[in-house]
Amino acid sequence: MSTETKGTGTSRRGFLKGAAATGAALGAAGAARAEGDPLITEVQEWASGLGEGVDATPYGMPIEFESDVVRRNVEWLTADTISSINFTPIHALDGTITPQGCAFERHHSGAITLKKEDYRLMINGLVDTPLVFTYADLERFPRVQQTFFLECAANTGMEWAGSQLNGAQYTHGMIHNMEYTGVSLRTLLEEAGLDTAGELKDKWVYVEGADASSNGRSIPMEKALDDCMVAFKANGEALRMEHGYPVRLVVPGWEGNMWVKWLRRIEVMDAPVESREETSKYTDTLEDGTSRKWTWAMDAKSVVTSPSPQMPIQHGKGPLVVTGLAWSGNGAITAVDVSLDGGVTWQEARLAEPGKKMALTRFYLDINWDGSEMFVQSRAMDETGYVQPTKAQLREVRGLNSIYHNNCIQTWHVNANGEANNVEVS
């Protein structure tokens, strides 16, 4: 298959016409179509009367026709609904921002209902003055704002053993990307009298939430003072309940489990806690039975969201937009390559906008599909020079005992009918 010219600045005249000439089932372009199409020639119901009044939707929801663009669970994957995962429908989204309504949720003891008036945040431990902040207190500190992705460490975790989940929503949907507003963690630690001029490299903060899950995590002080945020808004509005209302921690680029929801306490310590969530969980057991720990940053990763198992090609041969998402917990995405033949040859995709640090990047490759089968892959590179590995490369280093931190290249097999399936290529 040949690749269409990339970019929108160049002339694309004849884009669909050219495709039609090659036999693709386009059917829509051309003036002749207009003459026989009542949707063009006849006055429609929606053009001849009044639409809905606007008072009906003080807070609007998606239109009924988009009811399939929702979070979904995989019932067999988790033991009960309380600890289940509800994946982002990334296959059906475009751009980079994730709407709160369908941004994935993962809880260890369910989502709790916590009023702002009942919210308290304690900072204690190795500080001059242990402090307790109310929600109203937090609103009085200088604020910061930035867009970050949050990826669960277990995202793509079922793919270690094979190609188990058939859809980008399930293989890669434990991710979302929102614009956060809050107070930098540094600001609050300094308020409590952390002497930031002193020896801090051996210090840690331990963060925990107000829910019953006992999800607590140790964060090295260098990260805590660098870019962590005590956030109360996402995409402009208050956090949603399922994302930690009223306050969660934002730990840019690092695994989602550390982004503690309903943030209740921050203790400054001279050692990590080695809590359950950072020892028996969220570590990577290697081939020899030992486990890697402190693998916090989510390495560079990408996935083609369309075509994909939930987004088959329905229009036949001809022009096709191949698109997906790329991200890195170590900085900005600098390039994404796409392969249509399972990694034998690669083409550089077009980034919709320049990569931003620890935020999702959208990529596109505009092709002219000849209708033959494809093995579609994407491969992300970040500003550190890191290149997303193949599954074979990752297994060579990590073995098959891991659950977490699978950032391997994903393969979708697309058949002549345009249907896509999750496969492995050797």
Place this chain on the structure above:
Amino acid sequence: MSTETKGTGTSRRGFLKGAAATGAALGAAGAARAEGDPLITEVQEWASGLGEGVDATPYGMPIEFESDVVRRNVEWLTADTISSINFTPIHALDGTITPQGCAFERHHSGAITLKKEDYRLMINGLVDTPLVFTYADLERFPRVQQTFFLECAANTGMEWAGSQLNGAQYTHGMIHNMEYTGVSLRTLLEEAGLDTAGELKDKWVYVEGADASSNGRSIPMEKALDDCMVAFKANGEALRMEHGYPVRLVVPGWEGNMWVKWLRRIEVMDAPVESREETSKYTDTLEDGTSRKWTWAMDAKSVVTSPSPQMPIQHGKGPLVVTGLAWSGNGAITAVDVSLDGGVTWQEARLAEPGKKMALTRFYLDINWDGSEMFVQSRAMDETGYVQPTKAQLREVRGLNSIYHNNCIQTWHVNANGEANNVEVS
């Protein structure tokens, strides 16, 4: 009053303690508080059981406590609910992204329900090949992605005659800011055989929607080929019904009325149509009775969203975050000044992130409020060197006959109780 040090990189130790020393009603910081606060010392209900399961929310809504963060109408402002305006609650938001659910809506004959299968877009007029695109066709063209604000030309329109609406939601809430994905209008015009190498400077496109409103607008070809987008996603997901599902036009920086919803037809012409919506409406009648037309770009503007009439200061004296939004239809915001004394003296605010072209910019000024009355203003500057004018300056040029394009400096009077009201200063 004095201004706190700006930025978060510098030490803020003692921020609240310092404020407490000045007598502000803080009440929350300090270890002593923790000892007597059952929210700290007692195990709470939400920490002792399971929260809600996650399957309940395939598409989530804001938590019940945020039910006041909704679009609102002003009943007397428009004749009927079909043509009414539902304003964005900008006073209660932070950051820059506007969630779709509360992004303002304004219709001329209500919001229509149009399925993707019933959608058609015709390009006709001075093109080689008139074309009709289905929704599926549009998805096959190369896509672009960018965040833009949309401001209704009538935003702040009631303020020409005085200070009439008491709240930032009502004075400045006909604006939203979303990340759009779609196909560039240039791509589609080229597909229809517009000879972009020829003489185009005298050409126009006329765009109209599929609803019954007959809202049609003429756009000069230079703009049509520059950055206009035929958009089908906003903030990652499908456009909402009230924002033109499935397809609307995006005309970056230009008045919202031109961003035609349910986009149905684009005609290439050798002159503007001079339609109702660009002659008797959306023009600016001057003091001498003549009217300015083709005033498409929304000039640089800003507003303090908090404190404001709907967001009084409730915590008394001491640290206070003054925040707001700035934007320009002519490029990026480069600076925002804030005045607390009605424009006598100004301080440069901190931009949360560098200004982006034709997108909202969030600004902050962190002050230590001494409890005396303030006349709070903000003043935006853009990359062209343009400075947002005072109301007096604007009236001097435009008189009092205008409805549209009021980008004057807004004043909130804040009294000693922290209550804010919409006022004019001479």
